[in-house]
Amino acid sequence: MRRVHRSRPTEAERLDRSARRWLRAYPPRWRRERADEAAALLVDLAAPGSRRLDVRTVAGLVAAGWRTRLRTRPPARVVLAYRLAGRRPPTAYDGWLRDDVEGLLYPLRAEGSTLVVGIPTSVAVMTLLSATGWPSRDAVVGGTVFLVGWFTWLVVQQYRRRAQHLADLFGPPVRDEIGHFGPYVGLDAPPARDAEGTARRRWTAPRDGRGDR
Amino acid sequence: MGFRVTEQAYLVMLALAEEPRHGYGVVQEVRTLSDGRVRLGAGTLYGVLDRLVDARYAEASGEVVVDGRVRRYYRLTDDGHSVLTAETRRLADLARRAQQVLAQPSRPRPALGGA
Numbered sequence: 001m002r003r004v005h006r007s008r009p010t011e012a013e014r015l016d017r018s019a020r021r022w023l024r025a026y027p028p029r030w031r032r033e034r035a036d037e038a039a040a041l042l043v044d045l046a047a048p049g050s051r052r053l054d055v056r057t058v059a060g061l062v063a064a065g066w067r068t069r070l071r072t073r074p075p076a077r078v079v080l081a082y083r084l085a086g087r088r089p090p091t092a093y094d095g096w097l098r099d100d101v102e103g104l105l106y107p108l109r110a111e112g113s114t115l116v117v118g119i120p121t122s123v124a125v126m127t128l129l130s131a132t133g134w135p136s137r138d139a140v141v142g143g144t145v146f147l148v149g150w151f152t153w154l155v156v157q158q159y160r161r162r163a164q165h166l167a168d169l170f171g172p173p174v175r176d177e178i179g180h181f182g183p184y185v186g187l188d189a190p191p192a193r194d195a196e197g198t199a200r201r202r203w204t205a206p207r208d209g210r211g212d213r
Numbered sequence: 214m215g216f217r218v219t220e221q222a223y224l225v226m227l228a229l230a231e232e233p234r235h236g237y238g239v240v241q242e243v244r245t246l247s248d249g250r251v252r253l254g255a256g257t258l259y260g261v262l263d264r265l266v267d268a269r270y271a272e273a274s275g276e277v278v279v280d281g282r283v284r285r286y287y288r289l290t291d292d293g294h295s296v297l298t299a300e301t302r303r304l305a306d307l308a309r310r311a312q313q314v315l316a317q318p319s320r321p322r323p324a325l326g327g328a
Contacts, residue, residue, distance in 0.1 A: 034259070040282035041236040042255050057254055064256030068263065 011051055015043045018052045025065025027072060028102070029095045072096060084113045088169070101166055107158035114154060119147050216268040218300050224251055225261045226270065226289060226297045233274045233288035236262075262287060270296055 009017075019042035023035050042061075046053060053061070073079065074093045081087040082097075089097055100106060108115070126140045167173065216222075221243075228234060228242035239262075240253045253261075265271035270293030276285045289297065 034285075036283040037236060037276075037285040038255060038259060040284060041240075041258070043282070044237045045240065045255060057256075060254040060256035062256075064260045067260060071263075 014051045022058050022061050025062040027069050028099045107155045110158040111154045222261050229289040233286045235284040235286050
């Protein structure tokens with residue numbers, strides 16, 4: 001079997017890959033539109049002979065990427081209402097919402113309220129109670145382990161329900177295939193109705209039986 | 214009036230006013246216009262460009278693919294032109310006032326204490 005030799009990446013390709021890696025500081029919807037031109041600019045601006053972006057460029061890029069994320073995010077109270085109460089942000093922020101649901105850490109973010117409120121509260125209550133002696137320390141540890149396991153299961157559920165959640169928010173995904181054909185609907189105009197109100201039928205066979213075709 | 218005309222934004226608008234440019238062209242032109250003083254990085258450039266496009270002072274005006282690299286051109290809108298003109302006039306007025314202040318014979322400055 002022939003071994004396929006991959007040619008060594010050229011310097012420009014290495015720079016391009018480095019540039020795209022650091023461009024991940026920008027939000028995904030920004031990257032979908034601008035990553036190509038931004039990577040080209042970064043490659044042009046890089047010093048000739050370099051294989052990676054230099055530290056100053058990287059620092060500026062990461063800072064600008066996070067500033068863009070902050071600038072295109074809904075205000076804090078909208079984000080909090082969304083995370084804790086599940087209230088959908090206004091349609092102006094649909095791009096942000098879509099990136100959030102499609103993101104890698106979305107299952108964690110979706111259960112953020114459990115993580116931030118539910119679990120610390122439970123652990124605090126258990127620890128306080130255990131000061132009176134009733135739940136032993138081992139029971140508190142066991143309870144915490146149980147909570148962590150339960151939280152993990154919730155996160156997995158979010159992951160599994162993500163596709164359905166996306167469809168609920170934004171409608172079913174657009175697919176490339178045509179799908180099943182429906183019943184034929186002719187392009188001809190519907191039969192006109194004459195003065196008596198009966199439809200003038202143009203395509204039925206003549207009543208006298210002539211014309212089998 | 215949400216747009217803050219920083220020095221970098223002003224130079225970028227000036228670079229785009231002459232002709233539509235792509236990112237690298239803007240960086241070079243800004244450097245020329247500022248006598249090498251202002252060197253824009255990609256992050257700062259896109260920060261300025263994004264703000265300009267959001268405020269409708271600039272717009273994308275076409276893409277060219279050269280050697281597999283995408284170059285997107287930007288140009289100034291009419292609104293951007295008027296903002297640039299107004300800002301230039303403001304700077305010119307400021308410079309003129311500054312020259313008047315500096316041309317006056319210096320007043321004796323108050324002693325700052327000590328013996």
